Amino acid sequence: MTEMWLVRHGQTDWNLRRIFQGQSDIPLNETGINQARALAAALSGIRFEAIYSSDLGRALHTASFIASSLGLPVIADPRLREINQGVWEGQTIEEVREKYHPDFSPNGKYISTPRAEGAESLEQVIRRMVAAANEYHTRHNSGRLLLSTHGLSAAALYAVARGIPLVDVARYIPENTQPLLIQLENPLELPDFSAYISENQ
Numbered sequence: 612m613t614e615m616w617l618v619r620h621g622q623t624d625w626n627l628r629r630i631f632q633g634q635s636d637i638p639l640n641e642t643g644i645n646q647a648r649a650l651a652a653a654l655s656g657i658r659f660e661a662i663y664s665s666d667l668g669r670a671l672h673t674a675s676f677i678a679s680s681l682g683l684p685v686i687a688d689p690r691l692r693e694i695n696q697g698v699w700e701g702q703t704i705e706e707v708r709e710k711y712h713p714d715f716s717p718n719g720k721y722i723s724t725p726r727a728e729g730a731e732s733l734e735q736v737i738r739r740m741v742a743a744a745n746e747y748h749t750r751h752n753s754g755r756l757l758l759s760t761h762g763l764s765a766a767a768l769y770a771v772a773r774g775i776p777l778v779d780v781a782r783y784i785p786e787n788t789q790p791l792l793i794q795l796e797n798p799l800e801l802p803d804f805s806a807y808i809s810e811n812q
Contacts, residue, residue: 615757
């Protein structure tokens with residue numbers, strides 16, 4: 612069994628201001644740095660075999676505090692990035708409603724199609740997160756791993772591992788530096804995305 616701790620990065624100013632962040636490389640703010648330090652201290656007595664991180668700065672910075680505490684290197688993997696939000700990145704929910712989507716609600720729909728121009732779909736995020744997790748499971752069977760990632764990416768992988776309906780993914784987005792735990796006995800199987808096509812129309 613491979614145990615994976617999915618950790619959302621520390622807070623950024625865009626988190627605080629509820630701005631769509633996506634794959635924009637926004638740094639941790641002072642609160643986020645303190646959150647990462649506190650998490651590193653809390654995890655210092657737990658043995659991890661490896662630390663993997665999204666290659667975006669806020670996730671790498673969060674992972675660096677944990678890695679320093681545990682004496683492990685950080686392995687960057689772009690598959691652990693947040694969902695690409697396309698033209699919505701850098702804008703607030705209110706701006707998105709005004710410019711693009713008057714009825715927008717931050718929920719788990721738009722599974723098989725992107726919800727913004729130039730964006731990823733939830734399906735694309737799940738495919739890359741599951742591919743990464745399965746590769747780590749093969750490499751570290753029976754180990755405990757830490758994945759420093761992002762809110763929706765962590766929730767997506769958590770939902771697949773726990774058999775949670777994809778329309779409910781947004782409910783499982785963790786707070787900054789709050790870990791989600793999954794355990795893999797076998798490689799993860801992709802969900803049936805075709806069952807959700809009608810949700811996107």
